[in-house]
Structure formats: structure tokens, C-alpha cells
Amino acid sequence: MPGLEIKKLNKSYGSFRALTDLSFTVNSGELFGFVGSNGAGKTTTMRIALGVLKPDSGTVSFGGKQMDLSLRRRVGYMPEERGLYPKMKVGEQLIYLARLHGLSFKAARAAMEHWTEVLGVATRRDDELQKLSLGNQQRVQLASALVHDPDLLILDEPFSGLDPVAVDIMSNVLRERAEAGVPVIFSSHQLDLVERLCDRVGIVRDGQMVALGTIAELRHTETINWRVDAPEASSSWATEANIPGAVVIEDGPNALVQLPTGADDLAQRLLHAALAKSPVREFAAVKPPLADLFRHVVADPGEEE
Amino acid sequence: MSFSVIWLVAKRELKSRLFAKATIISAIIFVVLIAGGVQVAAYFLNSTTDSSTAIGVSSEAEPLAQIMEQERQQTATGGDHELIYHTMSEVDAKEDLKNGDIEVYIAGTPSAPIFMFDGNPDGELVALGARAAEQYTLFTAIDNAGADSAQIQQELANIDVEILDINPVTSARQFDALKIVSSLVTIFLLFFALLQSASLIIVGVIEEKVSRVVEILLATIRPAELLAGKVLGIGLMALIQVLLFASAGVLSALSAGLFSLSDINIGVSVLSLLGWFLLGFTIYISLFGGLASLVSRQEDSGAVTTPLIFGMMIPFYLAIYLIPNAPDSIATKILSQIPFFAPFMMPVRVGFDAVETWEVVLSVAISVITVPLVIWIGGRVYSRAVLHTGGRLKLKDALRG
Numbered sequence: 235m236p237g238l239e240i241k242k243l244n245k246s247y248g249s250f251r252a253l254t255d256l257s258f259t260v261n262s263g264e265l266f267g268f269v270g271s272n273g274a275g276k277t278t279t280m281r282i283a284l285g286v287l288k289p290d291s292g293t294v295s296f297g298g299k300q301m302d303l304s305l306r307r308r309v310g311y312m313p314e315e316r317g318l319y320p321k322m323k324v325g326e327q328l329i330y331l332a333r334l335h336g337l338s339f340k341a342a343r344a345a346m347e348h349w350t351e352v353l354g355v356a357t358r359r360d361d362e363l364q365k366l367s368l369g370n371q372q373r374v375q376l377a378s379a380l381v382h383d384p385d386l387l388i389l390d391e392p393f394s395g396l397d398p399v400a401v402d403i404m405s406n407v408l409r410e411r412a413e414a415g416v417p418v419i420f421s422s423h424q425l426d427l428v429e430r431l432c433d434r435v436g437i438v439r440d441g442q443m444v445a446l447g448t449i450a451e452l453r454h455t456e457t458i459n460w461r462v463d464a465p466e467a468s469s470s471w472a473t474e475a476n477i478p479g480a481v482v483i484e485d486g487p488n489a490l491v492q493l494p495t496g497a498d499d500l501a502q503r504l505l506h507a508a509l510a511k512s513p514v515r516e517f518a519a520v521k522p523p524l525a526d527l528f529r530h531v532v533a534d535p536g537e538e539e
Numbered sequence: 540m541s542f543s544v545i546w547l548v549a550k551r552e553l554k555s556r557l558f559a560k561a562t563i564i565s566a567i568i569f570v571v572l573i574a575g576g577v578q579v580a581a582y583f584l585n586s587t588t589d590s591s592t593a594i595g596v597s598s599e600a601e602p603l604a605q606i607m608e609q610e611r612q613q614t615a616t617g618g619d620h621e622l623i624y625h626t627m628s629e630v631d632a633k634e635d636l637k638n639g640d641i642e643v644y645i646a647g648t649p650s651a652p653i654f655m656f657d658g659n660p661d662g663e664l665v666a667l668g669a670r671a672a673e674q675y676t677l678f679t680a681i682d683n684a685g686a687d688s689a690q691i692q693q694e695l696a697n698i699d700v701e702i703l704d705i706n707p708v709t710s711a712r713q714f715d716a717l718k719i720v721s722s723l724v725t726i727f728l729l730f731f732a733l734l735q736s737a738s739l740i741i742v743g744v745i746e747e748k749v750s751r752v753v754e755i756l757l758a759t760i761r762p763a764e765l766l767a768g769k770v771l772g773i774g775l776m777a778l779i780q781v782l783l784f785a786s787a788g789v790l791s792a793l794s795a796g797l798f799s800l801s802d803i804n805i806g807v808s809v810l811s812l813l814g815w816f817l818l819g820f821t822i823y824i825s826l827f828g829g830l831a832s833l834v835s836r837q838e839d840s841g842a843v844t845t846p847l848i849f850g851m852m853i854p855f856y857l858a859i860y861l862i863p864n865a866p867d868s869i870a871t872k873i874l875s876q877i878p879f880f881a882p883f884m885m886p887v888r889v890g891f892d893a894v895e896t897w898e899v900v901l902s903v904a905i906s907v908i909t910v911p912l913v914i915w916i917g918g919r920v921y922s923r924a925v926l927h928t929g930g931r932l933k934l935k936d937a938l939r940g
Contacts, residue, residue, distance in 0.1 A: 284758040317751025
């Protein structure tokens with residue numbers, strides 16, 4: 235089933251080019267992580283997807299249909315800059331927003347009660363929003379994005395400023411929504427979180443999508459580094475093993491050896507060479523964390539595509 | 540445009556403002572001030588209109604007092620001012636004059652009266668007395684000549700002078716003080732309500748912009764719906780306040796006996812004033828809402844508020860000063876057709892009866908058409924400007940998008 239489809243978005247603010255031919259798709263049931271450095275164009279993209287901002291060119295469609303007001307009312311949105319009425323009571327506020335999205339008063343109240351319960355702010359329903367701590371305000375903000383049972387979730391930096399418990403609650407909610415078939419797109423600078431949570435990731439730089447795919451796809455490189463922990467091995471055993479195509483990065487009892495990707499036989503030979511010298515406590519492919527990938531992709535303009 | 544959405548927005552707007560502590564407190568203060576002010580004004584008004592002048596008369600001059608009273612009633616000299624006559628001796632009168640118990644003492648004979656004052660002779664009274672003396676002399680002479688002075692007196696009283704003005708405009712105009720006053724009161728109320736609501740809507744729009752809640756709202760509803768809802772909500776709020784203050788004033792005036800309900804022509808005139816109030820309010824507040832979205836911070840709101848309030852003063856003062864001085868001038872006629880001027884000028888022109896029916900119909904039509912136009916333009920500026928943060932957005936850029 236087609237989810238959110240973003241095709242060839244272009245947007246300029248005066249002479250500043252915010253987005254260039256940006257395209258990606260988020261399928262239903264998919265958690266999509268949207269990463270990129272500050273000012274890369276994430277917020278602009280999300281605002282365009284929401285129809286709050288008009289692109290210079292390009293289209294946004296959902297479920298195969300051009301995004302319009304009636305579709306937009308079915309989207310749950312959490313803007314980067316948090317925004318709710320500071321002097322309105324939490325419960326009233328959530329009911330109001332749910333009703334603006336077309337729910338009846340009764341359904342709106344039930345949804346408000348459900349989400350304040352799930353997100354742990356049920357005891358604060360009758361308090362003005364401004365009396366809550368920032369973290370709790372953030373939970374209310376997420377509740378406001380969820381309260382009308384949206385068909386699509388677009389969340390700009392939903393995790394910033396949350397304590398670990400709240401991060402877990404929020405992660406579970408997003409996971410659970412995705413499993414219910416809702417496409418979820420969120421941006422974040424917490425790359426470990428994105429890595430743990432997301433099915434697919436898109437990395438933007440200067441308004442262009444420079445990397446797009448599953449975490450495994452993004453990690454896919456020509457070579458893989460293998461860590462070998464063989465405490466009794468000599469300081470030059472890996473070099474002496476003389477495996478074709480291997481590049482020894484670190485030698486000794488705790489060696490790091492680079493092998494071509496997919497060369498399982500070579501990896502086995504490396505393991506045997508190590509076992510011949512010493513018991514092996516660890517033999518593992520070192521996957522570069524997303525943070526490294528991110529730095530790599532974002533920092534080096536010559537490297538992409 | 541979905542009315543249910545507009546109504547949701549309006550209801551929130553109304554609820555969050557009407558039940559705010561500051562609103563309730565200031566409303567109570569205003570009601571007390573208005574009701575109290577009317578009572579104080581009534582005290583002074585009544586103390587001057589109810590007064591009467593006491594006049595001492597010598598027994599010899601009594602016939603003159605009778606003619607003075609007839610003369611006063613026929614010519615309505617001194618308005619409703621009542622004259623009370625006391626017959627007394629000259630010795631007592633001098634005492635009373637000094638004490639201020641009587642204003643004047645009339646001695647001498649009816650044909651040669653003496654008006655005795657204790658300083659500051661009242662010219663009007665003397666003139667009245669002099670005319671009475673002339674008539675007394677005339678009627679005495681008529682009686683002496685053998686004719687019936689009573690009949691002549693009767694015929695004199697029946698003389699009816701008619702005034703015919705052949706100028707069609709000025710002749711059609713009958714100044715009705717109550718109508719003029721109520722039209723002026725209406726535009727004062729409009730001006731007052733606009734001043735208050737202008738700041739409400741400007742603060743409200745900027746508040747949504749500052750708290751960024753507008754981003755969520757605009758992802759759900761149309762900018763014009765949001766603006767229309769705000770205008771409706773704040774409009775209802777202003778209307779409730781105006782009705783509250785007006786009824787406080789009217790009830791207080793009624794209880795003080797300033798006028799009775801039968802004096803007010805409830806019906807067409809009150810309804811048309813209310814209509815103008817609503818039209819003017821909607822046009823101005825929609826514009827204010829659109830323009831308020833141009834600024835990002837409460838501190839910058841002056842950049843928009845100040846020119847708007849000055850702009851509002853122009854039609855207001857024109858209505859107060861131009862119309863009474865030049866009700867039939869071309870400038871008055873043209874300006875009162877322009878939407879932003881009409882709500883101030885038309886009610887006053889109607890109050891002065893210096894207007895043709897078609898002119899009123901035309902200006903109402905123009906204003907009614909303007910309302911959705913202003914909401915649309917306001918909504919357009921609003922949607923462009925409202926996501927713009929940082930400095931002030933130029934109106935030109937907002938319109939162009």
C-alpha cells in the first residue's frame with residue numbers, strides 16, 4: 235500500500251536554495267528516520283508535506299492521492315518548535331485539537347483520556363500547559379499529534395529534550411503506531427535512536443537526499459572490518475597469516491583486519507589463523523555506527539551518489 | 540469554508556477570553572463606573588432642570604403677574620422654567636430678596652411696574668414683565684374703548700405662524716436630538732469596542748505565532764477559517780461587553796428618571812445602528828487580524844497597531860466633525876460610501892436625517908461585499924505571514940507570497 239510519497243521537491247527562500255529535487259517514500263507500517271545537520275532542509279520538507287508551506291515545485295501524495303486539506307486532517311504533526319496554547323488546560327486543549335481534526339466531542343474526550351494515560355500525563359489534565367515541565371509539555375505535544383488517530387505521523391525532533399523513560403515511552407508508541415500500519419516519519423539528531431528504531435533512514439545535506447535506505451543498506455560498504463580478540467597471539471600474527479585481499483589495520487592480540495564484503499571464506503581463513511595461535515574470545519564484523527556514516531556522508535561533499 | 544470549524548475556533552476564543560479573570564474584573568469596574576457616572580450626571584441634570592424661580596408681587600401689581608404667566612405659557616419663554624408668584628408686602632420682599640428666597644419683587648402698578656432685584660437683574664424676566672405691562676395697557680385701553688379685550692386676547696392666542704422652507708434638503712431635515720445622540724453613541728461604542736478588540740485580536744494572533752501553535756492549526760484548517768473564527772469569537776466578546784455596558788448605562792438612566800422607555804424608538808433605528816456596528820466591527824477586526832500576523836513578537840505589535848488606530852480615528856473624527864458641519868457636502872456623500880468610512884459616517888448621517896434611502900442601501904451593500912473580501916485578503920496575509928518568524932514581514936511580500 236502506498237504511503238507518503240514525496241517527489242522532486244524544490245524550495246527557495248529568496249536566494250537561498252532550501253530543497254533541491256528531494257524525493258522519498260514512506261510506506262505504511264514503516265518507521266522512517268530523517269536525519270541531517272541543522273539547516274539541511276528537514277523541517278522545510280516536513281512543513282511542505284503538511285501543506286503548511288508551499289513548494290516551488292514537486293508533489294506530495296498520500297495513499298496515491300495528492301495531499302489536500304481533507305488528507306491533511308488525518309495527519310498527526312509535531313512541529314519542530316513546540317506549539318500549544320500555554321494558558322489552556324491540557325485536557326481541553328487536546329479535545330479542541332481533536333475536534334478541529336473532525337472528531338465528535340465524545341470521541342475527542344475518549345481519545346484525550348486514552349493518550350494522556352498512555353503518555354503518563356493523565357494527572358495533569360486540568361492544569362494549564364505552561365505549569366508542566368518541558369518534558370511533560372513534550373508528552374502533551376505528542377498526545378496532540380496522536381489524539382485524532384492519524385493515518386500518517388510526521389514528527390519533527392520528537393525526542394529532543396526527553397528523559398530516558400520518556401524516550402522509551404515515545405519509542406514504544408511510535409513502534410506500536412507503525413505496526414498498526416501507520417507510516418511514521420520523524421527527524422532526530424539522536425542517531426543511536428534512529429538506528430535502533432527505524433526501518434529506513436534518509437540523510438539530507440544542503441536540501442538534497444544524499445543517502446536513503448535501510449540501515450543495513452546504508453551500512454553496506456566495499457569492505458568489512460573484523461575484530462579478532464586472540465589474547466595469546468603474537469604481535470604480528472595477522473600479517474603473517476597472509477590472507478589475500480586483507481588489509482591489517484591493527485595487529486596483535488586485539489587485531490582489526492579489513493576484508494572485502496561477502497568474502498566469507500577469507501573470514502573463515504582469518505579465524506582459523508587466529509585459532510592456530512591462541513583461543514579466540516571475540517570474532518566479529520565491526521559495523522560502523524550510523525553516526526560514522528552520517529559524519530562521512532554529511533561532511534564530504536565529493537563522496538555521495 | 541466549514542462553519543463548524545469556524546465555530547470551534549470562535550468558541551475557544553470566546554471561552555478563553557470571556558472567563559479570564561482580567562476580563563471579568565475590568566467588566567465589573569466598567570459597569571460600576573458607567574452606572575455610577577450616569578447617576579452622577581442625572582443628579583446634576585435634574586438639579587438644573589427642576590428649578591423654578593420664585594417671584595414676589597405686591598397686591599397692586601398682581602394683574603401684571605397673571606398676564607406674565609399667560610405670556611410665558613404662550614411664547615414658551617424660559618422653556619419649562621416655572622415661575623411661582625407670591626403676593627407680599629415690600630418690607631417682607633426686601634428681606635426675601637436678600638435671603639435669595641425670591642428672585643425679583645414686582646411693585647408699582649401693572650402699567651408702571653417696578654422690578655426690584657438684589658444685584659444682577661434678570662433681563663429675560665424684565666423683558667417678560669415689560670411685554671406684560673404693554674399688553675395690560677393695551678387691553679385696558681381696549682376695554683375703555685368699549686370692545687371685549689378677552690375676545691381679542693383669545694384671538695391673539697390663536698395666531699398660528701407657519702414656517703415653510705422651499706429648500707428640499709434642509710426642509711426634509713427635522714433634527715431629532717435623540718436620534719442624533721444615539722447615532723453618536725453608536726459610533727463611540729464602535730470606536731471603543733474596536734480599540735479594545737483590536738488589541739485582543741492582535742495579541743491573540745501574535746500569541747499563536749509566538750507559541751507556534753499556529754503551525755499545528757494551519758496543518759488542519761484553512762487560514763481564512765482560523766481568522767474568521769477569531770474575528771467571530773472576539774466579535775461576540777465585544778458585543779457582549781458593549782451590550783453589558785450599554786444596558787448598565789440605560790438601566791441606570793432609567794432608574795434615575797433621565798428618560799422613560801417610551802422615549803426610545805426601539806425597532807428600526809436601534810436595529811440599523813446594531814447592523815452598522817457589526818459591519819464596521821467585522822471589516823476592521825478582519826483587517827487587524829491579517830495585519831497582526833505580520834509581526835512576530837508582542838514587542839513589535841506597535842508597528843502595526845499604531846497606524847491602525849490612527850487610521851481608525853480618521854473616519855471617526857470625520858463622522859463627528861464633518862457631518863454636523865457639512866451634512867450635504869460631496870465629500871460626506873462620497874466618503875460615506877467607502878467601506879472603512881461607512882460604518883462611522885452613515886449612522887451619523889442617518890441620525891441627522893441628511894441621507895437618501897438609496898445611499899444607505901448602497902453603502903450597506905458595498906460594506907457587506909467588503910467583509911468576505913477583507914477576510915479573504917486578511918487570511919491570505921495571515922497564511923503567508925504567520926509562519927514567518929524573525930523580523931517584521933513586509934505587507935507587499937505577504938500579499939505576493
